[in-house]
Amino acid sequence: MKRKNSLEEAEKLISEVEKTKDVELDEEFRERLRIEIAKKIEEEVERKKRESLKKAKKEEEEYFVRFSLNIRLQHLTLAIGVILLIITGLPIKFHDSWWANLFFDLIGGIQVSRFIHRVGAGMLIFVSIWHTIYIAFTKEGRNEFKELLPRKKDFLDFYQNIKYMLGKTNERPKYGRYSYIEKFDYWAVYWGMVIMVLSGLILWFHNFFLGIFPKFVFDIAKEAHSDEAMLATLAIVIWHWYNAHFNPHVFPFNPTIFTGKISKERMMREHPLEYEKIMKEKLMKEGKADEK
Ligand code: HEM
Incomplete structure (x- = not known):
């Protein structure tokens, strides 16, 4: 709060007291009192500001664990592998263009690009084997796989979302663990x-x-590889990056798949049904603990 405002506020308070008590304070004492009250007002405003900041931070810090370390590492390997494949594959596809040649000059030649492409390919094959083992042999993997299976509700959610986007309804679809x-x-x-x-x-x-x-x-393999590479690149950059990172709710970056954590506020907005489920389970657990 600015000193000028707090002094004005103090002046109002003193005048009110003088008026109600019908007294006139000594000028020097009055001025000292005015400054003291102004200081107190400023301190109070600062305290309230700090408190509300603390409260906002606490609310922000209320997180849910969304992804385990295993899932995060799988995603990281897949992401690094695919990015390597895209940035080394596209210059091979468009090897006549100026930018592809600039890229080859920068990294030390087309042979280096071809080598890095095979490293990325190795990562992709490795993560696909890892993921298969994860969903076949771990409880968590099997649960995640079940959550990701398409259901009738997904089609209804899609229809509801289109209606919402067109302004035909105010109700967004309510998603569970995965939309x-x-x-x-x-x-x-x-x-x-x-x-x-x-x-x-x-x-x-x-x-x-x-x-x-x-x-x-x-x-056929060459044609399929070349065309599907374009489709995959566009799907990742436009569809996946928009939905995961660039959409206005999380722009410019959504850290959840790297930290594993999601804020309570995002959890309630993006996965309300899962939020309800977790809270119900928590309440039930607490209830059981109380009974013991
Ligand atoms: C998202 C994944 C991938 C993308 C975006 C991608 C992209 C590309 C592109 C654009 C080309 C150039 C094709 C052309 O000449 O028209 C290429 C070539 C190639 N890709 Fe991929 N690729 C991917 C995955 C893979 C995988 C998994 C493997 C191996 C298992 C692989 C092996 C190769 C090979 C051997 C070539 C020929 C490169 C050369 O001339 O030496 N790629 N890739």
Whole structure:
């Protein structure tokens, strides 16, 4: 609070007291009192400000754990692998363009790009094996997989969301642990993975595959790899990055998949049904603990 405002506030208080008590204070004493009261007012305003900041911070700090370390590491490996594949694959596809040649000059030649592309491919194959083991052999993995299976509700949510976007209803769909958007993301990776890994392996070990398959199989693999690469890049940059990071609620970056944590406020807005479920379970646990 500015000194001028607090002095004015103090002046009002003193005048009110003088008026109600019908007294006139000594001028020097009055001025000292005015300054003291102004200081107190400022202190009070500062205290209230600090308190509300503390409260806001506490609310912000109320987090839920959304992703385990295992999921976060899988996502990180997949993300690094795919980014490596995109930035080294696209210059190979557009090798005649000026920017591709600039890129090759910067990293030390097309051979380096081809090598890094194979490193990214290795990461992608590794994470797909890791994920398969995770969903087949761990309880957490099986639960996550079940949560990600498409259900009738996802189609209803999609319809409801379209209605909401068109302004036909004020009610947004209420999502559980995963929205239909997130499920779409997840299943798109399966499709992309099968096409990219199969066609990529045929390109990588072409001598071996040309020995057992006719040439047109190689041509199809090359075409599929090249076109699906564009589709995958656009799907990741436009669909996935928009939904996960650039949408106005979380812009410019959503740290949840890296930290594993989600704020209570986002949990209530983005996954209200899961929030309700967790709170119910918590209450039940507390109830049980009380009974003991
Ligand atoms: C999201 C994943 C991937 C993207 C975006 C991607 C992108 C690309 C692109 C754009 C090309 C150039 C195709 C052309 O010449 O028209 C390429 C080539 C290639 N890709 Fe991929 N790719 C991916 C995954 C993979 C995987 C998983 C493998 C191997 C298992 C692989 C192996 C190869 C090979 C061997 C080539 C030929 C490169 C060369 O000329 O040496 N790619 N990739």
